[in-house]
Amino acid sequence: MSDIIKLNHVRKEYDDGFVALKDINLTIESGKFYSLLGPSGSGKTTILRIIAGFSEPTSGKVFFDGDDITNLDSSKRKINTVFQNYALFPHMNVFENVAFGLQIKKKDKQEIKMAVKEALHMVQLDGFANREISELSGGQQQRVAIARAIVNQPKVLLLDESLSALDKRLRKDMQFELREIQKKLGITFIFVTHDQEEALAMSDEIFVLNEGKIQQSGSPVDIYDEPVNDFVARFIGDSNILSGRMIKDYEVEFGNHRFECADAGIKPGEKVEVVLRPEDLDITDIEHGKLRVMVESQLFLGDHFEIKAIDSDENEWLIHSTNPTKIGKEVGVYFDPEDIHVMRFGESEAEFDKRLEAYEGEE
Numbered sequence: 001m002s003d004i005i006k007l008n009h010v011r012k013e014y015d016d017g018f019v020a021l022k023d024i025n026l027t028i029e030s031g032k033f034y035s036l037l038g039p040s041g042s043g044k045t046t047i048l049r050i051i052a053g054f055s056e057p058t059s060g061k062v063f064f065d066g067d068d069i070t071n072l073d074s075s076k077r078k079i080n081t082v083f084q085n086y087a088l089f090p091h092m093n094v095f096e097n098v099a100f101g102l103q104i105k106k107k108d109k110q111e112i113k114m115a116v117k118e119a120l121h122m123v124q125l126d127g128f129a130n131r132e133i134s135e136l137s138g139g140q141q142q143r144v145a146i147a148r149a150i151v152n153q154p155k156v157l158l159l160d161e162s163l164s165a166l167d168k169r170l171r172k173d174m175q176f177e178l179r180e181i182q183k184k185l186g187i188t189f190i191f192v193t194h195d196q197e198e199a200l201a202m203s204d205e206i207f208v209l210n211e212g213k214i215q216q217s218g219s220p221v222d223i224y225d226e227p228v229n230d231f232v233a234r235f236i237g238d239s240n241i242l243s244g245r246m247i248k249d250y251e252v253e254f255g256n257h258r259f260e261c262a263d264a265g266i267k268p269g270e271k272v273e274v275v276l277r278p279e280d281l282d283i284t285d286i287e288h289g290k291l292r293v294m295v296e297s298q299l300f301l302g303d304h305f306e307i308k309a310i311d312s313d314e315n316e317w318l319i320h321s322t323n324p325t326k327i328g329k330e331v332g333v334y335f336d337p338e339d340i341h342v343m344r345f346g347e348s349e350a351e352f353d354k355r356l357e358a359y360e361g362e363e
């Protein structure tokens with residue numbers, strides 16, 4: 001797969017002096033589904049606007065297919081955007097909305113008709129061409145917005161929080177549909193969301209952002225299983241995060257116990273943070289457990305029990321279990337060495353990758 005978009009050292013300082021993007025470097029390959037994921041204010045929309053050409057970086061460069069497009073007008077980019085509020089024209093029907101961009105470009109009438117028909121077919125709105133926008137449900141409006149964005153065959157489609165107006169059920173359906181549309185079209189989608197579940201479910205690759213910096217990039221599984229820092233660990237899924245100390249390669253101490261782990265390349269004695277995912281913890285009897293905890297609360301969440309427990313050092317543990325236990329009971333907690341994820345304080349993604357490579361190379 002070839003690279004289609006590159007951001008090199010992009011920094012964005014707004015007129016009031018606020019630095020929204022600090023030093024963004026990212027590469028987008030063609031034909032993949034990407035998410036920009038981060039809390040409100042982390043800079044997701046700013047990145048999208050810079051890629052679309054609605055905003056210029058203060059410094060740094062934007063490349064498209066190898067060409068420098070940093071100062072290229074948005075209308076000349078082979079990139080289209082689906083906005084959060086869809087920005088449909090309420091006084092035009094579905095056909096006119098989708099045809100609008102092509103009419104502006106003075107395309108041939110017959111050609112426009114065919115292109116609109118195909119775009120509406122792609123988003124499963126065959127037969128809706130003459131409907132008024134006000135006669136459509138939220139999900140259908142969303143699809144018209146996508147049809148309008150894909151009708152002039154962009155190479156990249158940007159989607160800004162475009163599912164956030166939909167109710168939960170419809171949102172799940174649209175997540176699936178968007179993924180299907182992306183696969184059918186074979187173009188690159190860059191999707192902005194603050195919803196980590198949505199990003200994990202839809203993306204080939206995720207960029208996790210916080211405070212104008214990319215914290216981590218990778219596949220959903222990489223990011224979930226190997227968060228590089230506590231921000232990512234906390235933001236993506238539920239976590240147990242504890243302070244600890246590295247004893248030696250493949251051995252870490254936390255909660256006054258030493259445990260075999262899968263991490264290496266960290267100085268003996270170095271203070272670290274340890275992440276254990278609640279679904280990696282199993283409740284067992286005290287003798288078979290690696291930890292001993294007392295169950296404080298238990299909630300049934302449909303497909304698992306969410307159990308909160310406390311150990312003798314007053315550390316709170318979150319455990320997801322398919323079997324119920326009893327409040328007030330002392331139980332053992334079991335986990336495998338690879339379920340322990342050790343994070344160094346302040347380690348960047350690049351340093352993390354380098355350390356991992358060095359150790360994988362040795363094996």
Ligand SMILES: Nc1ncnc2c1ncn2[C@@H]1O[C@H](COP(=O)(O)OP(=O)(O)OP(=O)(O)O)[C@@H](O)[C@H]1O
Pocket residue numbers: 014015016018020038039040041042043044045046047194
């Ligand atoms: N024109 C502007 N002038 C000054 N600050 C701005 C301007 N536009 C955005 N910002 C600030 O830049 C930061 C990043 O904004 P951005 O819209 O990119 O965040 P976001 O991650 O998309 O957030 P949200 O999920 O809330 O949309 C925010 O703190 C925002 O207040």
